[in-house]
Amino acid sequence: MDLATVGYIACAAVIFLLAIRVPISFAIGSVAVTAIFIVFAYRTGTFMPERAIKTTLSLAFSSSFDLVHSYDLSMIPLFIALGHIAYKAGITTEIYDAARVWLARLPGGIAIASVAGCGGFSAISGSSIACASTMGRICTPEMLRMNYDPRLATASVAAGGTLGSLIPPSVLFIIYGIFTESSISQLFLAGFLPGIISMIGYSLVIVLWVKQRPEIAPRPTETVPMSEKMLAAARSWPAVLLFITVIGGIYGGIFTATEAAALSLLFATGLGIWRGHIRLRDVVPLLRETMATTGAIFFIAACAKIFVALIALTGLSNSLVGLLDNASIGPGLFLFFVCLIYLVLGMFLDPVGIMVLTLPLMIPMVENFDMNLIWFGVVIVKLLEIGLITPPVGLNVFVLASVLEGKVDIDKIFSGLWRFLGIDLVVLVLLVLVPWISLAIPMSMN
Numbered sequence: 001m002d003l004a005t006v007g008y009i010a011c012a013a014v015i016f017l018l019a020i021r022v023p024i025s026f027a028i029g030s031v032a033v034t035a036i037f038i039v040f041a042y043r044t045g046t047f048m049p050e051r052a053i054k055t056t057l058s059l060a061f062s063s064s065f066d067l068v069h070s071y072d073l074s075m076i077p078l079f080i081a082l083g084h085i086a087y088k089a090g091i092t093t094e095i096y097d098a099a100r101v102w103l104a105r106l107p108g109g110i111a112i113a114s115v116a117g118c119g120g121f122s123a124i125s126g127s128s129i130a131c132a133s134t135m136g137r138i139c140t141p142e143m144l145r146m147n148y149d150p151r152l153a154t155a156s157v158a159a160g161g162t163l164g165s166l167i168p169p170s171v172l173f174i175i176y177g178i179f180t181e182s183s184i185s186q187l188f189l190a191g192f193l194p195g196i197i198s199m200i201g202y203s204l205v206i207v208l209w210v211k212q213r214p215e216i217a218p219r220p221t222e223t224v225p226m227s228e229k230m231l232a233a234a235r236s237w238p239a240v241l242l243f244i245t246v247i248g249g250i251y252g253g254i255f256t257a258t259e260a261a262a263l264s265l266l267f268a269t270g271l272g273i274w275r276g277h278i279r280l281r282d283v284v285p286l287l288r289e290t291m292a293t294t295g296a297i298f299f300i301a302a303c304a305k306i307f308v309a310l311i312a313l314t315g316l317s318n319s320l321v322g323l324l325d326n327a328s329i330g331p332g333l334f335l336f337f338v339c340l341i342y343l344v345l346g347m348f349l350d351p352v353g354i355m356v357l358t359l360p361l362m363i364p365m366v367e368n369f370d371m372n373l374i375w376f377g378v379v380i381v382k383l384l385e386i387g388l389i390t391p392p393v394g395l396n397v398f399v400l401a402s403v404l405e406g407k408v409d410i411d412k413i414f415s416g417l418w419r420f421l422g423i424d425l426v427v428l429v430l431l432v433l434v435p436w437i438s439l440a441i442p443m444s445m446n
Contacts, residue, residue, distance in 0.1 A: 083125025132161025346387015
């Protein structure tokens with residue numbers, strides 16, 4: 001059997017396993033190991049399994065070992081821990097409080113503050129799901145107490161939570177950078193401006209929605225004194241310092257992304273201890289949550305690396321590039337199909353799983369079209385961001401519903417999200433048509 005055919009069959013097998021709800025790590029890993037074993041067992045033209053066992057295990061373990069021991073991958077537990085520590089230390093609440101007192105008088109001001117709070121927390125945690133969960137605990141109950149329409153109160157947080165994928169630091173950018181061998185620092189900087197544009201777009205959606213139906217977001221009657229506004233802004237200095245450390249340090253060439261993550265975690269932990277918000281007994285639960293999330297991501301990534309080894313072994317990527325050349329598909333049509341595939345997959349799979357499943361097949365074709373990998377990474381992450389709030393499996397929606405403990409139905413959250421999805425598609429088109437939006441800041445480093 002032709003090696004490329006083995007690769008195609010392996011891809012079909014993974015899709016089948018995912019369709020019957022097998023976890024993506026087990027689907028990718030089991031298929032990859034089995035296919036590699038078959039390739040080595042038939043190397044001489046005769047099925048000789050005894051000669052394939054050692055080679056298969058060696059290739060599988062070496063591929064996953066190299067990934068797990070990657071220096072860049074150490075950013076993931078650091079940023080995940082930073083998100084947990086920042087919430088426990090009160091830094092996250094201070095971001096939202098500052099946004100709330102400054103924006104409360106705007107139409108839907110508290111909802112806009114929740115989006116701004118999500119943006120601020122995204123600049124600390126790097127995880128969309130953590131952002132939706134944390135800000136859902138802080139923002140949504142307050143909006144519900146103020147008689148905000150439940151659809152607005154929940155949809156603004158669910159959509160705002162997706163900013164954790166785009167605004168640096170981002171776990172998805174780290175994984176993308178490792179799998180494509182791109183600069184993670186440049187990816188972080190490339191996601192900043194698109195993330196700000198998305199945040200402004202969400203805020204505009206809220207303003208227009210409330211202008212159309214003022215009753216869904218009652219305005220507070222009291223006026224916040226300027227002194228209180230300035231005090232709230234001053235209290236958010238830890239979040240500003242963390243943001244400057246990560247973005248300013250990377251942009252200025254002072255820190256690598258990993259060093260910025262370590263310094264930020266050290267600062268947030270020290271601040272939490274100094275304030276008395278974090279005690280010794282709090283450390284173990286925080287570390288347990290960090291290890292659980294990190295372990296799940298690492299396991300998926302390690303299985304994906306074995307799948308990458310299979311693709312290289314079978315020459316599947318070269319076969320796909322050849323098919324593109326023969327079909328005379330141009331870069332525009334290729335991008336259209338990429339967007340379509342990711343939007344569909346985003347309805348059913350988690351972002352990390354989609355990325356590790358598709359990147360080994362996509363990147364050779366992207367390079368064949370001579371596309372910029374940094375810009376393409378921003379487009380991919382924006383597509384994955386959209387998937388987080390797309391039914392039927394919008395992870396941010398289910399996380400938020402779980403946090404609210406049934407106070408708002410999942411269907412109601414989804415019903416409030418279509419306006420935000422509309423602005424997401426507008427931003428996506430802008431990112432595709434105007435690469436400068438993604439590349440302006442990284443290019444200014446050179």
